[in-house]
Amino acid sequence: MIPFDYHRATDVEDAVRTATSRPDATYLAGGTNLVDHLRLGITSPSLLVDVSRLPFDDIDPLPDGGVRVGAGVRNSDLAAHPTIRRDYPMLAAALLAGASWQLRNLATTGGNLLQRTRCAYFQNPATPCNKREPGSGCSALAGWQRHHAILGASEHCVAVHPSDMAVPLAALDATVRLTGAHGDRGVPLTAFHRLPGDEPRRDTVLEHGELITAVDLPRLPPTTRSAYRKVRDRASYAFALVSVAAALTVTDGVVRDVRIALGGVAHKPWRATRAEETLRGADARPASFRAAAEAELAEAEPLPGSAFKTTMAREALVSVLTGLAEEGAR
Amino acid sequence: MEAEIRLRVDGTTHTLRVDTRTSLLDALRDRLGNTSPKKGCDHGQCGSCTVLLDGRRITSCLALAVSHDGAEVTTADGLAPGDTLHPVQRAFLDQDAFQCGYCTPGQVCSVVGMLAEATDGRPSHVTGELTGPVQLTDEEIRERLSGNLCRCGAYVNIVAAVRQTLAEEAP
Ligand SMILES: Cc1cc2nc3c(=O)[nH]c(=O)nc-3n(C[C@H](O)[C@H](O)[C@H](O)COP(=O)(O)OP(=O)(O)OC[C@H]3O[C@@H](n4cnc5c(N)ncnc54)[C@H](O)[C@@H]3O)c2cc1C
Ligand code: SF4
Ligand code: FES
Ligand code: FES
Numbered sequence: 001m002i003p004f005d006y007h008r009a010t011d012v013e014d015a016v017r018t019a020t021s022r023p024d025a026t027y028l029a030g031g032t033n034l035v036d037h038l039r040l041g042i043t044s045p046s047l048l049v050d051v052s053r054l055p056f057d058d059i060d061p062l063p064d065g066g067v068r069v070g071a072g073v074r075n076s077d078l079a080a081h082p083t084i085r086r087d088y089p090m091l092a093a094a095l096l097a098g099a100s101w102q103l104r105n106l107a108t109t110g111g112n113l114l115q116r117t118r119c120a121y122f123q124n125p126a127t128p129c130n131k132r133e134p135g136s137g138c139s140a141l142a143g144w145q146r147h148h149a150i151l152g153a154s155e156h157c158v159a160v161h162p163s164d165m166a167v168p169l170a171a172l173d174a175t176v177r178l179t180g181a182h183g184d185r186g187v188p189l190t191a192f193h194r195l196p197g198d199e200p201r202r203d204t205v206l207e208h209g210e211l212i213t214a215v216d217l218p219r220l221p222p223t224t225r226s227a228y229r230k231v232r233d234r235a236s237y238a239f240a241l242v243s244v245a246a247a248l249t250v251t252d253g254v255v256r257d258v259r260i261a262l263g264g265v266a267h268k269p270w271r272a273t274r275a276e277e278t279l280r281g282a283d284a285r286p287a288s289f290r291a292a293a294e295a296e297l298a299e300a301e302p303l304p305g306s307a308f309k310t311t312m313a314r315e316a317l318v319s320v321l322t323g324l325a326e327e328g329a330r
Numbered sequence: 331m332e333a334e335i336r337l338r339v340d341g342t343t344h345t346l347r348v349d350t351r352t353s354l355l356d357a358l359r360d361r362l363g364n365t366s367p368k369k370g371c372d373h374g375q376c377g378s379c380t381v382l383l384d385g386r387r388i389t390s391c392l393a394l395a396v397s398h399d400g401a402e403v404t405t406a407d408g409l410a411p412g413d414t415l416h417p418v419q420r421a422f423l424d425q426d427a428f429q430c431g432y433c434t435p436g437q438v439c440s441v442v443g444m445l446a447e448a449t450d451g452r453p454s455h456v457t458g459e460l461t462g463p464v465q466l467t468d469e470e471i472r473e474r475l476s477g478n479l480c481r482c483g484a485y486v487n488i489v490a491a492v493r494q495t496l497a498e499e500a501p
Contacts, residue, residue: 040373101444236455
């Protein structure tokens with residue numbers, strides 16, 4: 001690990017000013033991804049700007065009935081918050097399915113969104129990787145592909161975004177609140193993470209020095225049921241092979257509204273818009289759910305080593321939607 | 331770069347200068363001589379470095395010491411002031427919940443943190459009803475301790491040690 005300067009930010013303005021002042025400055029929150037990467041030699045900033053004590057660690061109601069989650073809220077506290085458990089169960093469930101209790105007690109909302117891929121080649125500085133070292137090649141194309149993408153990948157990078165939390169946030173149409181040198185902006189979560197294209201180095205649309213200050217959750221109708229399902233190689237403490245976040249609103253047996261996002265399948269949390277379109281107005285029956293899942297996954301382009309995920313994603317989606325519909329009918 | 335920090339560890343306050351790269355784990359072990367938290371992986375993957383930071387369990391290998399200036403840290407060592415073992419430590423002995431013992435200090439801190447979380451009504455990944463009360467079944471105990479690996483495979487007896495602690499606590 002190369003030496004770095006350390007600055008504990010006193011407020012948001014100070015954080016942004018300090019981080020903007022150096023091209024290779026990096027924010028530090030819980031450190032559970034950044035410190036790992038410093039140690040692995042994946043990144044070597046000359047300055048860490050510590051935002052872990054900024055007063056953006058509250059969960060507050062918004063005037064429109066939604067909820068504002070501060071960027072510094074720990075993953076464990078977000079999952080345990082009464083409002084999140086009651087009104088956004090798929091978000092609480094996704095958080096509880098990620099990492100371990102020890103890690104979630106450190107990990108923050110902002111850091112979780114910006115955690116980087118767990119692609120084994122990205123994490124090993126000895127292997128070529130276009131994301132870590134642009135132009136060096138993608139080792140996964142002829143390598144181990146179990147944890148790689150089936151949707152939206154490019155010839156330059158087939159990595160997936162590893163966050164569980166980001167999947168329900170994508171389904172919810174959450175907004176990421178940012179403060180930068182040129183002011184504030186809000187970015188829809190679905191537009192926050194990027195597909196790799198020919199620039200896999202960039203995971204998100206965040207500009208250098210921009211700070212995540214909060215994530216806004218819109219209100220969901222009280223009749224909406226939501227759930228998160230994570231499929232992984234062991235029962236706990238493992239990243240997703242495939243995950244599904246879904247929120248379903250059914251009246252008189254007809255799908256009035258549905259929101260679906262898939263995790264573990266793409267470079268970003270994958271909002272399943274085709275499946276949603278197929279389902280709106282359809283009968284809330286397993287056959288409809290299967291048709292919707294098939295519509296979404298028709299464009300899947302897996303690698304040989306990730307081909308199993310297309311089936312896995314389809315079955316997980318059908319199962320989650322069927323479960324939600326049954327729950328609603330009870 | 332170096333920075334001066336203060337840490338209160340197991341009831342004693344220390345002021346020390348650390349390189350900013352120093353993890354909380356290395357500060358405890360190498361600078362303060364408290365070797366009860368162990369370095370298993372140094373990547374957040376094994377839980378052997380678990381300590382209580384302001385009462386909450388964390389992986390100290392991924393925490394930078396400088397970022398936790400002023401914090402109150404409890405290690406497994408500090409759970410037993412003097413010769414009296416903490417009930418969780420005694421339960422590990424009674425139930426034979428370790429073999430080599432390398433993961434044990436982390437396991438013990440993790441159990442102490444877990445019991446507080448459960449008392450606080452925090453659900454886990456296997457809790458059916460997210461808003462309901464928490465019942466520490468064996469399944470719950472296993473899920474809540476999944477962040478602590480044991481290469482000796484003492485898991486069965488670790489669950490038994492937690493059950494013993496719970497039984498002792500019951501009114
Ligand atoms: C062993 C292990 C298992 C894990 N398993 C899972 C899992 O199953 N599911 C899952 O979802 N995650 C998992 N994680 C990842 C974990 O969720 C992330 O490491 C964590 O959420 C990152 O949050 P942090 O606050 O620690 O971020 P940090 O490590 O502090 O920062 C991460 C990145 O975010 C940037 N950053 C942080 N805050 C801000 C901000 N406010 N504004 C702008 N930039 C910011 C930092 O500059 C850095 O680039 C696992 C991690 C480990 C070590
Ligand atoms: S998939 Fe992406 S992150 Fe993994 S080796 Fe290829 S370029 Fe790197
Ligand atoms: S040493 Fe910290 S988790 Fe393994
Ligand atoms: S007792 Fe040996 S690693 Fe757990």
